[in-house]
Amino acid sequence: MPTIKEVADLAGVAVGTVSHVINGSVPVSELLKRKVQAAIRELDYHPNHVARSLKTSRTRTLGIIVPDMTIPYYPRVIRGAEAAARERNYSLIAVNSDDNNGRQKELLSLLRSQRVEGILLAVAVGPTPLAQINRIMSAGIRLVCVDRIPDRLAVDSVSVEDVSAAELGIDHLIAMGHQRIAIVTGPLTLKNERQRLLGYYQSLERAGIRPDTDLIWEGNNLADDVAALCRTRLHKTAGRPDAIFATNGPTGLGVLRALRDCGLRTPEDMALVTVDELTVDDLFRPAVTTVVQPAYDIGFRAAEILLKRIENGDGMLEEMTIRLPATLKIRDSSRLPFGAGAVRPQ
Numbered sequence: 001m002p003t004i005k006e007v008a009d010l011a012g013v014a015v016g017t018v019s020h021v022i023n024g025s026v027p028v029s030e031l032l033k034r035k036v037q038a039a040i041r042e043l044d045y046h047p048n049h050v051a052r053s054l055k056t057s058r059t060r061t062l063g064i065i066v067p068d069m070t071i072p073y074y075p076r077v078i079r080g081a082e083a084a085a086r087e088r089n090y091s092l093i094a095v096n097s098d099d100n101n102g103r104q105k106e107l108l109s110l111l112r113s114q115r116v117e118g119i120l121l122a123v124a125v126g127p128t129p130l131a132q133i134n135r136i137m138s139a140g141i142r143l144v145c146v147d148r149i150p151d152r153l154a155v156d157s158v159s160v161e162d163v164s165a166a167e168l169g170i171d172h173l174i175a176m177g178h179q180r181i182a183i184v185t186g187p188l189t190l191k192n193e194r195q196r197l198l199g200y201y202q203s204l205e206r207a208g209i210r211p212d213t214d215l216i217w218e219g220n221n222l223a224d225d226v227a228a229l230c231r232t233r234l235h236k237t238a239g240r241p242d243a244i245f246a247t248n249g250p251t252g253l254g255v256l257r258a259l260r261d262c263g264l265r266t267p268e269d270m271a272l273v274t275v276d277e278l279t280v281d282d283l284f285r286p287a288v289t290t291v292v293q294p295a296y297d298i299g300f301r302a303a304e305i306l307l308k309r310i311e312n313g314d315g316m317l318e319e320m321t322i323r324l325p326a327t328l329k330i331r332d333s334s335r336l337p338f339g340a341g342a343v344r345p346q
Contacts, residue, residue, distance in 0.1 A: 099221055159192060229258075273289045
């Protein structure tokens with residue numbers, strides 16, 4: 001197995017220079033960095049991070065816990081976080097809580113045992129383990145919340161601006177002539193879901209539309225469950241909405257399945273807008289109008305803050321609260337209603 005001294009000899013530099021390149025602890029000229037990296041590749045050298053961490057108490061490793069990696073939004077968050085970590089020569093361990101509070105507690109303990117220096121956390125549904133998180137932070141492990149921001153926890157956080165994100169979708173549906181707009185939410189125990197519901201109310205109020213409690217459908221983050229909920233509501237023709245706003249990707253998929261099962265067409269029978277892209281491609285027909293969260297940027301900014309906390313210690317005293325704007329991608333699913341007197345847009 002090659003040693004760090006062999007890497008230094010091959011590159012023609014001091015052992016300390018190789019260490020600086022590997023750890024990113026001291027700036028090294030681009031010329032020397034390229035020499036060291038070429039020697040590392042040629043010798044297939046792998047630093048013993050475990051041994052080094054025992055000596056220095058540094059692992060240069062971060063962890064990120066997300067509810068469900070199969071939802072296209074979260075891999076984009078992870079990619080952004082990984083890019084920021086890589087810029088500072090940190091590694092990132094990504095794990096999946098299955099949106100389960102018990103599993104989340106296990107993963108927090110696991111990451112702590114792996115001696116990560118910081119954790120990015122998108123909280124699972126259910127009570128946030130405040131005591132456990134406070135113990136982790138008291139032990140010197142930094143933590144930043146991403147996407148889902150828990151109540152009653154003083155911690156840095158990065159997410160979309162949830163209220164205005166919902167307003168983008170609802171304002172668009174109202175502008176397209178829709179009046180009876182149903183909202184399908186995830187669990188309202190989550191703060192971001194409550195904020196999106198608030199955006200729905202505010203948009204209706206500005207337009208002079210009285211909210212109808214029969215059009216507020218609280219679901220969960222499982223597409224099959226949401227589909228069952230929506231089928232029950234959509235089978236009734238009396239009071240049926242003419243548009244639906246889904247507050248996240250899984251609820252959007254559930255709505256689409258329910259529309260299909262009920263024989264309803266989008267946009268001819270029912271307009272649809274959802275938060276988050278439903279797939280990683282554009283194969284849905286009709287294409288779905290989407291409120292797009294800046295997932296990559298959320299992950300990148302959150303990891304940047306986490307790394308600053310790790311590297312600056314108590315030099316950053318103020319709690320960082322970053323809320324990024326969403327954008328609206330208008331597609332086929334939110335055309336004007338084709339009822340009496342309506343004209344199909346060209």
